[in-house]
Structures are given as C-alpha cells and as structure tokens.
Amino acid sequence: MIKIILGSTLGLFLLIVAILAFTVFNCFRKKTPAKKNVEVELERMFPGQFQVLLHNLKMLDVMVQIQGNKQAVIGEMADPEVQFLLDWHKGTEGASFDSSTVMTAHERAKKEVAQAR
Numbered sequence: 001m002i003k004i005i006l007g008s009t010l011g012l013f014l015l016i017v018a019i020l021a022f023t024v025f026n027c028f029r030k031k032t033p034a035k036k037n038v039e040v041e042l043e044r045m046f047p048g049q050f051q052v053l054l055h056n057l058k059m060l061d062v063m064v065q066i067q068g069n070k071q072a073v074i075g076e077m078a079d080p081e082v083q084f085l086l087d088w089h090k091g092t093e094g095a096s097f098d099s100s101t102v103m104t105a106h107e108r109a110k111k112e113v114a115q116a117r
Contacts, residue, residue, distance in 0.1 A: 038072050084109040
C-alpha cells in the first residue's frame with residue numbers, strides 16, 4: 001500500500017506537503033509559560049530577603065509527588081538561623097502561597113529563634 005502511494009508522483013507530492021505543513025504549524029504553536037517555582041516567587045515577593053535552603057522535602061511520598069505538593073525550608077538572608085517551612089505546589093499560578101503566609105511563618109520563626117537565644 002505504501003509503495004503504491006509513494007510510487008506515484010501525486011502521493012509523493014502529498015507526503016512532502018504534509019511534512020511541510022506539520023513543520024510550519026509546529027513553529028507557530030502556542031508556547032506554554034514557564035512554570036513558577038518557590039525561588040522565583042519568593043524573589044518576586046520579597047527581593048533579597050529570603051533564600052531556599054532545601055526544597056522538595058516530601059519526595060518519599062509518591063502520591064504527593066504526583067499531585068505536585070512540595071515543601072521547602074526557607075531561610076532569612078540577614079539571619080540564617082531564622083528558618084521556616086513553606087508548603088507550595090509545583091506548576092500552579094503563583095506557586096500557591098501568598099505574602100501573608102510567608103510573613104506569618106517568618107514572624108513565628110523569628111520569635112522561636114529569639115526564645116532559643
């Protein structure tokens with residue numbers, strides 16, 4: 001069957017046109033935006049204030065990995081002993097946390113470090 005299609009000039013012409021069409025339309029397909037992660041979102045919300053020390057702490061739980069739930073240890077750049085856990089979701093708009101969540105966890109971590117000192 002393929003020999004018959006490729007043997008004729010019309011079949012060969014149609015094959016070349018199909019390949020060119022797929023190539024051209026593939027160049028103009030809609031590009032998906034880059035996925036946001038916790039580092040990018042923290043830098044956008046609080047420039048130069050926090051750094052990610054460890055991320056993906058829930059990697060042993062398979063179902064959590066499939067769902068995209070992540071947990072990271074965030075440290076303050078000015079005082080590295082101030083650290084807190086932040087839950088986030090990979091591949092969602094805004095990494096699924098807001099500035100109030102980060103500030104609440106940060107204030108709690110500052111109080112705990114002050115009490116420990």
